[in-house]
Amino acid sequence: MLSLPPSNEAESYDGVPLVRMPDSAEDLERLLEVLYNQPMLRLKRFDPNTPHVVKPLLTLANKYDIQHLRKNIVHTLEEDWRQTLSEWDELEHYAEGKAKTCYRDLDQYREPEEFPDLHLPEAASAIRLARHCNIPSILPAAFYHLSRITIENDWDKTHVTHTNDHIPEYTELVAGARTARWDLVTREDFVCLFLGKERMKTMVDYWGKGGNSAPSHPHPGTNKPECDYKNWLKIWGVVERKCQQSSDVLKTLSDVDDILTSAEKPTMCYTCDEAVTTGLDDLRNKIWDNLRNYFALPA
Incomplete structure (x- = not known):
């Protein structure tokens, strides 16, 4: 900007080209201070x-x-x-x-x-x-x-x-x-905010009902009490309910012990227990990875 050759119509001051900068003096002073005195801007x-x-x-x-x-x-x-x-x-x-x-x-x-x-x-x-x-x-x-x-x-x-x-x-x-x-x-960001909150809860509801990428029961068709499919559904029903009531879905899903306790956890085999924990972790990652879509944000 400062090195461009002056035109015939360019303003001058004391015989030299004048470049008008509309920025505030305070902001320009801060910029020059950072560039000359603090080349690595330090922020807390x-x-x-x-x-x-x-x-x-x-x-x-x-x-x-x-x-x-x-x-x-x-x-x-x-x-x-x-x-x-x-x-x-x-x-x-x-x-x-x-x-x-x-x-x-x-x-x-x-x-x-x-x-x-x-x-x-x-x-x-x-x-x-x-x-x-x-x-x-x-x-x-x-x-x-x-x-x-x-x-x-x-x-x-x-x-x-x-x-x-x-x-x-x-x-x-x-x-x-x-x-x-x-x-x-802003008004537009309030819309994005409420849209995202609703979409996250819809996602959890869809997941809990066996939607795309939802965890499947590790022992389908088994008659073992510790692998009862009803117990599996009961736990995911608690997950859905807790997330619907929560303002912090990621935190809710991270507290596995609280979810299992609230479900009056039945006896589960090790494989079922691990599948629940893995499923909750997968759901947290899926929500995090899709935050931009939930809140309708630019890439």
């Missing part, structure tokens, strides 16, 4: 404010084709919004650990320093950024996470000065309840 891991911090930089990186800066930012966002189910599970364990630490402080009559939610990615701002700056890779995980959060848990209304004397949400926040900046969610 899992910071819920990362989308807000990087949006001006990413917008300018796209506009002026600064590829190394864009790649750096996108890489950080993809680490916050996991790309595989195993990575997602690791992040969930990290979140649970944060919640246990805060809850332990509360249990010992100490004021927790911060809520776990302040150390974990925030979905609504991430989705808004991904739409604005074309980062489709983070959308599936961000939409799934947002689908787990009740609209009553609004970031701006919740993260104010709390005391456990009169704020009912206080204990929930300490225990790991997540919030979202719901005011950033």
Whole structure:
């Protein structure tokens, strides 16, 4: 842009060509600061404010084709919004650990320093950024996470000065309840959100009724009590019911012991028991792999 030869109509200032840049001075200053003083942009891991911090930089990186800066930012966002189910599970364990630490402080009559939610990615701002700056890779995980959060848990209304004397949400926040900046969610993304939630539940229902790729009974036609087909159907009926009632299907399916206990688990042979566990794992992977389709997201 700066090296293009000037035309006869080009503006000049003090005898040199003038290039007008419509971007805000604050954003340009931040961009130049990163390029000259911080060539490797350092961003805090899992910071819920990362989308807000990087949006001006990413917008300018796209506009002026600064590829190394864009790649750096996108890489950080993809680490916050996991790309595989195993990575997602690791992040969930990290979140649970944060919640246990805060809850332990509360249990010992100490004021927790911060809520776990302040150390974990925030979905609504991430989705808004991904739409604005074309980062489709983070959308599936961000939409799934947002689908787990009740609209009553609004970031701006919740993260104010709390005391456990009169704020009912206080204990929930300490225990790991997540919030979202719901005011950033567009009408179109609300449609995608509700569509995805319905499609996930439909998928589980279809799977439980023996749909495509559903697990089949390991011992068809057997008369052994421990391999009774009715017991097999009973367990998958519990899976379907629990998922229909859950706002976090992936977490529900990961708790095999809870599912089997709720089914008043009959005596099962080792092969049947393993088939249930494998089936639940396969269903989790299938749901994760199809999040983009469920929420009608771009590739």
